[in-house]
Amino acid sequence: MELWREVLNCVESVRAYLRSSSVSYDVVGQNPFGDVSKGFDVEAERIAEKCLAQVLGEVAFLGEETGLRVSGTPKWIAVIDPVDGSTNFTYDIPWASISLAIAPYRESARVRDVTLAVVAEVFRNVTYIYRGGSVEVLGAKRCGRRAQPAPxxxxxxxxxxxxxxxxxxxxxxxxxxxxxxxxxxxxxxxxxxxxxxxxxxxxxxxxxxxxxxxxxxxxxxxxxxxxxxxxxxxxxxxxxxxxxxxxxxxxxxxxxxxxxxxxxxxx
The missing domain is CATH 3.40.190.80 (D-Maltodextrin-Binding Protein; domain 2)
Incomplete structure (x- = not known):
């Protein structure tokens, strides 16, 4: 299986958890940025990191819930926001996403170095993927870019x-x-x-x-x-x-x- 598809499967695992009955909304602490962490934030990030470690091997993580973690000699850096829109998710407002970016690891890495990026809607089966210099939209009725932007x-x-x-x-x-x-x-x-x-x-x-x-x-x-x-x-x-x-x-x-x-x- 192609690497990007394996990474996408990791994102799907997070989405499946967030839609499950085992989600916890309890406050469990604070993240490195000083924001409240809830059970679903921490568990979603754990699921993503465990899966990505299996897929990518030596990988460093920059996560919203755990900050930067580097061990060994990583080949990749994975930037993860497991639930972007946590307040919406908590109150069933259907506008939240899973955000994941992967770049070759080096301390000077920037957004422009990202080789694979995924933003997946939590409440719909719609996923936006950057790979190979282009963007794919999976699951949406409209997949292309509008000729003129909405006002x-x-x-x-x-x-x-x-x-x-x-x-x-x-x-x-x-x-x-x-x-x-x-x-x-x-x-x-x-x-x-x-x-x-x-x-x-x-x-x-x-x-x-x-x-x-x-x-x-x-x-x-x-x-x-x-x-x-x-x-x-x-x-x-x-x-x-x-x-x-x-x-x-x-x-x-x-x-x-x-x-x-x-x-x-x-x-």
Whole structure:
């Protein structure tokens, strides 16, 4: 069996667990980023890591629940967010995903080095896969990229400062835009790549690289533009994947037209 299919089977094992009756919603501690960890977060990551270790052999892990773990001489780094959209998942709001990215291991590895990326919807049998420089969509009625993006901005804000760039972006647009905060950044970013929304903006300083690495690889391969605006502007493909890192500001746009307006809104 091809390696990517074996990795995909690992993701399917996580999805099967999350849909099972054995899921635990109990709070069991905090993750390395200081967020609450629930039983299903920890168990989903354990299932993924156990399976990936069998498939990939010597592999380092950067996980939302356990942080960075390196042993031996790893060939690969696997970046895992087992449940992106934990609050939605807890309350049966059907917008959550499993996010996994794999790159050859080296300390300087970046998003652009990712060779396989998977974002899998938890509540639907829809999976987005980056491999070999292109993107496949499994299980969706619509698999291609829209010729024109939907008039929707996806984003998050918790104060006036993080709300401002979203409002600035929408006010600069000639057409009326809807604003939505859905609860899974990975799915949001992939949807921008597909053209189901035209932009994603989050400047709350709450995202982590584990949340977005796979999604950025998929979206940019579809043709989207992504910027890490945490400290100035840099290509989001240069976000590190071999260390725990907050992404204080991230924006993704469908194409150059929307990207230029996003950059203006963030200034």
């Amino acid at each position: 929707i901005v996806l984003g998050y804000f918790d104060n006036e400062c993080s709300h401002k760039p979203i409002l600035k972006y929408t006010s600069s647009n000639a057409r009326k835009l809807a604003i939505r905060s859905l609860g899974s950044a990975a799915l949001d970013i992939v949807y921008v790549g597909l053209g189901n929304a035209e932009a994603f903006i989050d400047s709350r300083a709450k995202l982590r690289n584990v949340d977005v690495v796979a999604a950025i690889r998929i979206a940019t391969a579809l043709g989207a533009k992504a910027v890490d605006c945490s400290n100035g502007f840099r290509d989001a493909l240069d976000i590190e994947v071999c260390e725990e890192r907050r992404v204080s500001c991230l924006a993704v746009a469908y194409s150059d037209e929307q990207f230029n307006r996003v950059l203006s809104a963030l200034q």
